[in-house]
Amino acid sequence: MERVINFNAGPAALPLAALERARDELLDFAGTGMSVMEHSHRGKDYERVHDEAIALLREIAGIGDDTEVLFVQGGATQQFAQIPLNFLPDGGSADYIVHGAWGEKALSEAQAATKWSGGKVRVAATTVHDKQYTRVPAEAEIARDPQAAYLHVTSNETIHGVQFHELPKADAVPLVCDMSSDFLWRKTDFSPFSFVYAGAQKNVGPSGIVIVLAKKDFIARGRKDLPKIFQYRTVAENNSLYNTPPTFAIYLIRNVLDWIKKGGGLARIEEQNRQKAALIYGAIDANASFYVSPVEKASRSTMNVVFRLPSEELEARFLAEAKKLKMVGLKGHRSVGGIRASLYNAVSLEWTKTLVDFMRDFAKKA
Numbered sequence: 001m002e003r004v005i006n007f008n009a010g011p012a013a014l015p016l017a018a019l020e021r022a023r024d025e026l027l028d029f030a031g032t033g034m035s036v037m038e039h040s041h042r043g044k045d046y047e048r049v050h051d052e053a054i055a056l057l058r059e060i061a062g063i064g065d066d067t068e069v070l071f072v073q074g075g076a077t078q079q080f081a082q083i084p085l086n087f088l089p090d091g092g093s094a095d096y097i098v099h100g101a102w103g104e105k106a107l108s109e110a111q112a113a114t115k116w117s118g119g120k121v122r123v124a125a126t127t128v129h130d131k132q133y134t135r136v137p138a139e140a141e142i143a144r145d146p147q148a149a150y151l152h153v154t155s156n157e158t159i160h161g162v163q164f165h166e167l168p169k170a171d172a173v174p175l176v177c178d179m180s181s182d183f184l185w186r187k188t189d190f191s192p193f194s195f196v197y198a199g200a201q202k203n204v205g206p207s208g209i210v211i212v213l214a215k216k217d218f219i220a221r222g223r224k225d226l227p228k229i230f231q232y233r234t235v236a237e238n239n240s241l242y243n244t245p246p247t248f249a250i251y252l253i254r255n256v257l258d259w260i261k262k263g264g265g266l267a268r269i270e271e272q273n274r275q276k277a278a279l280i281y282g283a284i285d286a287n288a289s290f291y292v293s294p295v296e297k298a299s300r301s302t303m304n305v306v307f308r309l310p311s312e313e314l315e316a317r318f319l320a321e322a323k324k325l326k327m328v329g330l331k332g333h334r335s336v337g338g339i340r341a342s343l344y345n346a347v348s349l350e351w352t353k354t355l356v357d358f359m360r361d362f363a364k365k366a
């Protein structure tokens, strides 16, 4: 068996140790004679895994008692709709910052939700220019509504490779953040956020599950006239076991979090992630007549490095030759084209160096 070098944007590479542990435990989990998938979600064997995943998250990310750690389904995309349904009251208004495709989607779903909620949605800032996004807005560009029910922001725009290195300041308006593609990549102070959500399949696990960090008092503000299954309080009151959760996905998240902890926690992961991004951007800037990053330097993403070559033909050749060296997942999103290297936690420094060497050689040869 030979594993490839995986730069996929999501679902993405998982740490080998987390997969090997799953393999070793697949047929006989904890000496129970069955896989973890075959256990009841109400049984103590599964519950131990569930609670361990939550405890590891609290420990690694430094989550306090005022905050719930939840597992919810439907992907980050479902949260785009569910957040306004819960937290945008009749007659209220919510602010959105848009600096890429995911922020656009969050905004559009919130607009659709207003038909039900009776509230309205405002764009507090957008950096769209010729249908492209190449930067995050500056603090001064954010036209905040001090009465807003919340301010929604996407910390990292996965498709455009545009990331907030310093997130907008929290004030009296609750800060809601889609952290899907840069969750747990560095030490983060989660205390300013009222609600953070992240699809697991970028940095912390498989698809089909979203991790939510939500302040208890914020959850309590949510509407109570929604079907129970759509209220975050239902998830919180039932330790994310109101109905059957994707148990295997949560089990894998447990494995990944354990790997992060044993590898030295977020401080160590951050150091490595910064090194990886610096290497790739270094290769782009060192061959500036060949590789072009469309993203302004201050907004360059450490997780998704997007760049162009002089022609689409060269880009196709770049992808084909990279593949010969077992590097996959480098094709940019269909909406923007070009190349995208996603450097999530499970992507090693060694893999990154292989890509950098290839980029240097390819630019020289072409």
Ligand SMILES: *Cc1c(COP(=O)(O)O)cnc(C)c1O
Pocket (backbone or CB within 6 Å): 010, 074, 075, 076, 077, 078, 102, 154, 156, 157, 158, 178, 179, 180, 181, 199, 202, 207, 208
């Ligand atoms: C991937 C992604 C999503 C969508 O996640 P789904 O699980 O497909 O719903 C939303 N926001 C961001 C920032 C993403 O990277």
